[in-house]
Amino acid sequence: MQLTKAMASLSPRKRGEGALAPARKKLKVPYIFIFLCMSPWLFGILFFTAYPMITSFYQSFTKFNLIDSPEWVGLDNFHRMFFEDSDFWLALKNTVWISAISIPLRITFAMFTAWVLTKPKRGSSIYRTIFFLPSMVPTVAASMVFTYIFNPAYGPINRGLEAIGIDEPPFWFMDPKWSKWGLILLGLWGIGDTMIIYLAGLLDVPKSLYEAASLEGASPWQSFRYVTLPMMTPVIFFSFVTGVIGSFQYFTQAYVASGQVNDYSHAMYFYATHIYYTAFRAYEMGYASALAWVLLVITLICTLIILKTQKRWVHYPNGSLFK
Amino acid sequence: MGSLSERITIQMSNVLSHLSDEQIAEIENHSKAARRKKRWHDFLEMVGNHTLLIFLSTIFILPLYLVIVISLMNKGQAETRSIWPSPFMWHNYVEVFTAVPFLKWTLNTLFVSLMGTIGTVVSSVPPAYVLSRLQWKGRNTTFVIILGTMMLPGQVTMIPVYIIFSRLHWIPSFLPLIVPSFFSSAFSIFLLRQFFTSIPDEISDAARIDGCSEFKLMMRIVVPLAKPAIAAIALFAFLGSWNDFFGPLLYIVENENLWTLGIGLNAFQGLHHVQTNMMMTASALFMAPVIVIFFFSQKVFIEGVTLTGVKG
Numbered sequence: 001m002q003l004t005k006a007m008a009s010l011s012p013r014k015r016g017e018g019a020l021a022p023a024r025k026k027l028k029v030p031y032i033f034i035f036l037c038m039s040p041w042l043f044g045i046l047f048f049t050a051y052p053m054i055t056s057f058y059q060s061f062t063k064f065n066l067i068d069s070p071e072w073v074g075l076d077n078f079h080r081m082f083f084e085d086s087d088f089w090l091a092l093k094n095t096v097w098i099s100a101i102s103i104p105l106r107i108t109f110a111m112f113t114a115w116v117l118t119k120p121k122r123g124s125s126i127y128r129t130i131f132f133l134p135s136m137v138p139t140v141a142a143s144m145v146f147t148y149i150f151n152p153a154y155g156p157i158n159r160g161l162e163a164i165g166i167d168e169p170p171f172w173f174m175d176p177k178w179s180k181w182g183l184i185l186l187g188l189w190g191i192g193d194t195m196i197i198y199l200a201g202l203l204d205v206p207k208s209l210y211e212a213a214s215l216e217g218a219s220p221w222q223s224f225r226y227v228t229l230p231m232m233t234p235v236i237f238f239s240f241v242t243g244v245i246g247s248f249q250y251f252t253q254a255y256v257a258s259g260q261v262n263d264y265s266h267a268m269y270f271y272a273t274h275i276y277y278t279a280f281r282a283y284e285m286g287y288a289s290a291l292a293w294v295l296l297v298i299t300l301i302c303t304l305i306i307l308k309t310q311k312r313w314v315h316y317p318n319g320s321l322f323k
Numbered sequence: 324m325g326s327l328s329e330r331i332t333i334q335m336s337n338v339l340s341h342l343s344d345e346q347i348a349e350i351e352n353h354s355k356a357a358r359r360k361k362r363w364h365d366f367l368e369m370v371g372n373h374t375l376l377i378f379l380s381t382i383f384i385l386p387l388y389l390v391i392v393i394s395l396m397n398k399g400q401a402e403t404r405s406i407w408p409s410p411f412m413w414h415n416y417v418e419v420f421t422a423v424p425f426l427k428w429t430l431n432t433l434f435v436s437l438m439g440t441i442g443t444v445v446s447s448v449p450p451a452y453v454l455s456r457l458q459w460k461g462r463n464t465t466f467v468i469i470l471g472t473m474m475l476p477g478q479v480t481m482i483p484v485y486i487i488f489s490r491l492h493w494i495p496s497f498l499p500l501i502v503p504s505f506f507s508s509a510f511s512i513f514l515l516r517q518f519f520t521s522i523p524d525e526i527s528d529a530a531r532i533d534g535c536s537e538f539k540l541m542m543r544i545v546v547p548l549a550k551p552a553i554a555a556i557a558l559f560a561f562l563g564s565w566n567d568f569f570g571p572l573l574y575i576v577e578n579e580n581l582w583t584l585g586i587g588l589n590a591f592q593g594l595h596h597v598q599t600n601m602m603m604t605a606s607a608l609f610m611a612p613v614i615v616i617f618f619f620s621q622k623v624f625i626e627g628v629t630l631t632g633v634k635g
Contacts, residue, residue, distance in 0.1 A: 029457065029458065029459050029460075030457070030537050031459070033453070033537045033538065034453045034457060034459055036449070037449035037450055037452060037453040037541075038449070038450050038453060038465070040445075040446035040447075040449070040450065040505065040506050040507045041446070041447075041450045041469070041506065041507035041512065043506055044446075044503070044506025044507050045468070045472065047487070047506070048480060048484055048503055048506060049472055049475070049480055051483065052479075052480035052481075052482075052483035052484050052487075053479055053480055053483075055483040055486075056479055056480065056482055056483050059482065059483070066486065066489070113379060116372070116375055116376060116379065117376075119368075119372040119376075120369065120372045120373060120376065121369070123373070124376075127376045127379075127380055128625075129618075129621060130380045130383050130384060131379065131380070131383055132617075132621075132625070133383065133384075133387070133614065133617065134383055134386070134387070136562070136610075136613050136614060136617045137387075137610050137613065137614075138565065138566040138568075138584070138585060138609055138610060138613060139566055139568055139585075140566075140568050140584075140585040140588050140589055140609070141588060141606040141609045141610050142386075144588060144589070144591075144602060144606050145386055145389070145390050145603070145606050146386065148393070148599070148602065148603065149386060149389045149390075149393075153402070154401065154402035154403065154404055154599075155404065156389055156393075156404045156405070156406050158404070159404040159406075189383065189386060193628055196625050196628045196629060197628060197629065200629040245474055245476065248476060249476055249477065249478065251569060252568045252569060255568075255572075256568070256589055259589060260592070272478060275478050275481075279481070279482055279485075280485075280573060285482050285486070288482055289482050291478075292476070292478040292479045292481070292482065293479065295476055295478055295479070296475075296476055296478075296479050299476055303474070
């Protein structure tokens with residue numbers, strides 16, 4: 001039925017008829033064309049998303065080592081995860097710890113750098129380039145460089161810290177207590193892409209709001225607190241959600257850094273690292289699938305919680321007084 | 324409607340027209356002093372802002388500066404916490420190509436990245452086109468699914484996809500890194516759709532009335548208009564694979580001939596006869612193309628980030 005419709009739409013006479021009608025809707029919908037255009041995505045989602053998701057859900061209830069066929073074990077994988085696997089809890093703890101610190105820090109720092117960039121009348125594009133640049137550096141290179149320059153023995157960073165009066169600077173990546181802070185700094189260094197989003201948001205705040213605030217005698221802090229911050233809540237919300245989703249997939253930096261130093265205490269062992277080692281070093285595909293599904297559920301719950309709280313603090317200017 | 328300050332100025336001029344000359348002179352004196360004070364205040368603010376910006380810039384630049392200077396030191400000096408090379412070992416940049424198969428890694432990375440870019444562009448433009456320029460049943464549902472897949476953690480699909488590729492005997496090879504990019508990228512579809520939507524519908528309507536086919540319309544009218552957005556997705560795709568570490572770690576690590584820069588660099592220390600200062604030389608060379616690309620395409624880049632970040 002739709003096929004004939006589409007065929008009909010290809011004939012020039014029908015096309016002409018459609019053209020006479022004023023409304024665009026009168027034009028026949030070219031379903032064949034739409035199908036052809038969507039097909040890369042359609043096959044992509046079937047082969048690389050839908051089928052794998054179903055398979056990995058099934059495999060999460062199996063024992064599967066890639067060679068023998070999967071063996072059904074019921075809820076064993078989940079039991080093992082929660083009650084027997086201390087590495088799971090370590091990875092989860094490390095991931096939660098670093099997210100709880102780095103997500104708010106990243107939001108604050110991105111906001112701060114973007115805000116500073118809006119200040120000068122001239123020259124801000126040079127600074128913007130400089131701030132953005134580190135986010136372009138390949139993750140592997142950035143991680144290698146950071147472990148090297150933060151090395152207590154031959155990295156120049158600690159020499160600088162000693163020069164400004166910090167007598168016993170931390171050993172950074174060499175010290176389990178400090179290695180996560182090294183990773184956090186590495187993340188903050190590459191803040192550029194997030195910062196650009198904040199910058200665009202700040203430049204979108206109508207000037208008249210600031211003028212009104214200053215006429216009312218608002219201090220700079222007050223105009224930030226009551227004008228800038230509410231107007232920025234959609235951007236903060238967006239980066240909060242993507243931050244939570246991203247933090248459970250945090251892998252490359254930690255993997256490279258812990259390869260450079262001997263991370264004997266597994267301070268840089270995160271959730272994604274645990275999945276990687278389980279799947280591709282131990283070849284426990286079933287258990288790794290279970291880990292991945294738990295990750296999906298955790299991410300979903302976190303996202304839903306943030307979405308639920310949205311109404312209370314996210315302010316959408318569209319449809320309000322300001323638009 | 325004028326801005327608030329404009330309206331105030333107009334009102335002020337109305338008030339001034341009712342005042343005597345002396346009164347006006349007095350007000351002007353006052354305002355001159357105020358202006359002087361304001362200029363001084365502005366100057367201080369400017370100095371303050373630039374001091375802060377320069378300070379932050381120094382922090383952002385510092386690691387890049389250190390990579391470059393350490394990459395130019397000899398082995399002994401690289402481990403002494405120095406911040407200036409003496410002597411300058413320009414030769415490091417030659418030696419790195421003989422110490423490790425750096426050229427091969429670069430060519431491998433370039434090949435994977437270029438193929439990935441072509442795949443992403445070719446397979447993301449058509450879906451984005453029909454999702455933004457045509458009305459059809461199920462369009463919005465499809466779009467929501469696409470947004471949903473963007474949020475989906477890769478780990479959930481990773482293992483079965485790995486198994487598919489291993490059954491196809493594609494591991495180790497470049498195929499698992501290239502082929503998926505020919506099946507659209509949700510992010511690119513999203514970015515392009517945002518841009519396509521902003522092109523006025525009247526253009527398409529006019530072309531359709533003239534009997535232009537949808538395919539021609541897409542290729543001849545919409546695509547040329549969307550060059551900035553296509554440039555942005557091409558750039559993101561290129562950098563995405565250039566910087567990718569996890570994909571190569573899964574699919575090519577077993578065969579040294581296929582190593583990309585990321586994998587090679589990470590394995591650097593384990594390789595024989597490699598000095599630590601050379602690691603920085605290699606890192607600097609790994610970063611260089613990306614930074615050069617950035618300087619030539621900064622605008623495209625920042626527009627791309629903004630388009631998907633905020634308008635979403």
